[in-house]
Amino acid sequence: MERKLASIVIIDGVQPIPGADLIQLATVKGWQLVIKKDEFRVGDHAVYCEIDSFLPVKEEFEFLRKSSFRKMGEQEGFRLKTIKLRGQISQGLLLPVRVLGDYEYTLGENVAERLGIIKYEPPVPASLAGLVKGLFPSFMHKTDEERVQNLSEQYEEYKKHTFYITEKLDGSSVTYYLNNGEFGVCSRNLELLETEDNTLWKVARVNDIENKLRATGRNLAIQGEMIGEGIQKNMYGLRGQTARFFNVFDIDKYQYLPMEEFVPFIESLGLETVPVLDNSFTLPATIDELLTMADGASVLSPKGKNAEREGLVIRSLDRKISFKAISNKFLLNEG
Ligand code: ATP
Ligand code: MN
Numbered sequence: 001m002e003r004k005l006a007s008i009v010i011i012d013g014v015q016p017i018p019g020a021d022l023i024q025l026a027t028v029k030g031w032q033l034v035i036k037k038d039e040f041r042v043g044d045h046a047v048y049c050e051i052d053s054f055l056p057v058k059e060e061f062e063f064l065r066k067s068s069f070r071k072m073g074e075q076e077g078f079r080l081k082t083i084k085l086r087g088q089i090s091q092g093l094l095l096p097v098r099v100l101g102d103y104e105y106t107l108g109e110n111v112a113e114r115l116g117i118i119k120y121e122p123p124v125p126a127s128l129a130g131l132v133k134g135l136f137p138s139f140m141h142k143t144d145e146e147r148v149q150n151l152s153e154q155y156e157e158y159k160k161h162t163f164y165i166t167e168k169l170d171g172s173s174v175t176y177y178l179n180n181g182e183f184g185v186c187s188r189n190l191e192l193l194e195t196e197d198n199t200l201w202k203v204a205r206v207n208d209i210e211n212k213l214r215a216t217g218r219n220l221a222i223q224g225e226m227i228g229e230g231i232q233k234n235m236y237g238l239r240g241q242t243a244r245f246f247n248v249f250d251i252d253k254y255q256y257l258p259m260e261e262f263v264p265f266i267e268s269l270g271l272e273t274v275p276v277l278d279n280s281f282t283l284p285a286t287i288d289e290l291l292t293m294a295d296g297a298s299v300l301s302p303k304g305k306n307a308e309r310e311g312l313v314i315r316s317l318d319r320k321i322s323f324k325a326i327s328n329k330f331l332l333n334e335g
């Protein structure tokens with residue numbers, strides 16, 4: 001699923017901000033952002049650019065230079081991230097539809113490419129990137145989670161389900177698979193060659209993951225988050241690196257194991273799951289309340305510290321519904 005970084009939306013709400021005369025708070029789906037007063041009205045169509053958008057250097061985006069200019073490798077652009085203005089969280093950017101020029105858009109349409117908007121990706125350390133063996137195999141899915149702010153249409157229906165909650169760890173995705181006798185190691189988007197130095201392969205060797213998967217006699221993939229030294233900010237203060245798993249995928253059935261099978265399975269391999277915080281959770285009344293619950297200390301905080309966790313991943317017990325609630329406190333601290 002490609003993220004729709006810029007899409008055509010309807011403005012759902014516009015509210016005043018106490019004590020601020022020149023700005024207002026707009027809501028779009030489950031997102032809120034600060035706009036100039038009277039820039040948009042409820043019901044207007046607009047282009048909404050999500051956080052992590054990297055906008056090209058063009059005249060019409062120059063107003064972003066002061067706040068958002070950034071380089072991504074050699075490329076210059078404007079990066080949208082979570083900010084706080086007058087005490088209000090503001091995420092993303094609304095542009096008038098006229099930035100599309102003379103173009104017949106449809107509601108919900110992804111217009112990122114038309115506007116030259118790509119995703120801002122922080123640099124990946126060499127020890128994680130590794131050497132590429134090939135594309136991510138098509139007999140399984142890449143790891144990914146939708147943001148709850150984009151699920152406002154589904155949220156009411158989701159309230160009927162029971163969920164389990166895991167802590168979302170801020171590391172790097174890893175997939176280990178055994179398929180028809182072949183063992184493989186993948187990062188987020190690619191399959192990696194075995195090398196001495198690659199962290200994902202090192203952790204596989206240390207934990208004997210290949211043999212453990214062989215011993216099951218099944219075609220399976222296990223997917224998790226690699227955390228530790230040299231990965232993101234290592235807020236967990238770990239020495240070395242370790243993988244914490246959140247998926248077991250049955251390649252032959254082409255489906256994930258439900259919660260009640262996934263946890264014991266990972267434990268039976270002598271591996272660890274991501275921290276399970278709750279296993280009989282029902283959704284609060286609003287997306288905003290869920291986002292507030294996402295703030296909190298990581299259960300993996302180093303002793304005596306309260307590391308701000310990245311957020312929560314919320315899944316129905318059968319694993320068919322899955323999405324993330326990223327902590328806004330975490331996002332506001334992000335460099
Ligand atoms: P985005 O799509 O929002 O741009 P992203 O897909 O690059 O972001 P994340 O925001 O990190 O990445 O969200 C999805 C990732 O979260 C998964 O690919 C997985 O690696 C990671 N993750 C960390 N902890 C968990 C967890 N507890 N459950 C599921 N996934 C997790
Ligand atoms: Mn994603």
Ligand code: MN
Pocket residue numbers: 169170171172
């Ligand atoms: Mn991540």
